[in-house]
């Protein structure tokens with residue numbers, strides 16, 4: 001609903017019982033904003049109900065009216081009528097201002113007003129709202145996309161494989177899905193851990209749309225904590241609105257904590273408490289909120305080893321490891337390779353509106369004998385490559401990615417070599433360290449079929465570090 005630049009057509013409402021303040025503010029702000037004024041609660045509420053006001057600047061003490069009552073009423077208006085609120089207080093009544101923020105005001109300014117400060121604050125508040133709107137929109141788009149492409153978590157039919165190892169996994173999922181048992185899915189990157197989590201939820205009998213996924217590696221410790229448990233307004237700098245955490249969102253359903261091996265010690269403690277007491281506490285609050293959530297976690301690390309090294313809490317490990325599903329790497333179930341390849345072939349043929357082309361015997365052989373360090377994900381990308389590149393009636397080896405042709409699956413050969421590094425360093429003019437870094441990261445990502453976890457492993461850095469580097473680049 002809001003999309004403003006620096007100078008915008010955002011709508012403001014100025015509420016003050018003193019005419020001189022109202023007029024002064026309006027004069028100062030109307031060049032940049034669309035301004036309404038009101039002198040008491042009744043007038044203010046009438047405007048709020050009829051106009052889409054983005055931000056309300058209100059006095060706290062207005063004759064017989066209390067700005068706090070206006071705040072309460074304004075914030076309970078239905079979307080899009082609830083505005084961001086900034087309170088104006090007399091110097092010295094900061095306590096009241098803090099109370100106002102606790103009740104939902106975004107910020108406060110003290111009188112006498114510094115007009116530049118007021119304007120800056122308004123712009124900052126509006127920018128914050130714009131960011132939030134963007135994030136919500138992105139999430140909605142994502143959800144729609146998942147619905148459209150039918151890639152929302154399905155049951156077992158999505159988890160292709162007829163090897164004894166996969167048959168056992170199917171059976172295990174069927175058995176434990178309807179229970180409340182906490183499940184830990186371990187396995188190398190690209191082995192289908194997320195699909196397993198989806199299948200568990202799909203077969204759990206819990207509402208289909210109540211699965212919430214959190215990638216624990218993608219967020220800084222502080223963000224992760226507030227993402228999981230939510231926060232109260234003002235709990236920390238930047239917490240301008242109260243936020244419901246993922247655990248609360250998932251209540252009644254399943255929460256899938258991906259890359260659980262990446263969470264920091266402090267969050268481990270909090271998570272342990274959630275699992276043992278089945279309640280959460282929002283950051284900045286002491287109130288316990290009951291949640292009924294099935295917890296599924298996944299990692300490509302060996303958690304037991306992490307426990308032994310003191311990197312992961314043992315008590316938490318036991319809570320998470322009630323049922324363990326270990327995804328076998330693709331090289332250990334080669335019976336599944338051709339089955340999977342043919343399924344992906346069909347998928348990408350349809351997606352790219354191509355004619356159906358089978359794999360040549362040589363191509364099938366190549367697939368069968370490769371080591372697949374990136375597991376099923378890597379196979380999937382290889383088949384996509386084949387479908388797109390083939391201009392023949394079959395998919396031949398030459399249509400597959402070149403690393404298969406060299407049949408060279410040793411990881412070392414797929415990242416930059418010493419010789420290459422030396423070579424690059426010998427070129428002072430057009431070379432710099434970040435270019436080398438960029439190239440190395442690109443290669444690792446190409447090799448992993450875009451999978452960041454595998455790429456990070458290849459590079460010997462944590463996924464979070466890779467994330468940061470990608471952002472910088």
Ligand SMILES: Nc1ncnc2c1ncn2[C@@H]1O[C@H](COP(=O)(O)OP(=O)(O)OP(=O)(O)O)[C@@H](O)[C@H]1O
Pocket residue numbers: 158159160161187188189190191192193194195196299300340376377380451453454
């Ligand atoms: N058994 C399978 N049948 C069909 N597709 C599969 C299977 N296993 C994995 N895939 C596909 O491979 C890709 C990777 O799977 P997924 O994301 O579940 O792996 P992961 O183990 O979670 O990997 P990571 O550790 O990198 O997060 C996805 O596109 C998924 O659909």
Ligand SMILES: [Mg+2]
Pocket residue numbers: 193194258298
């Ligand atoms: Mg995953």
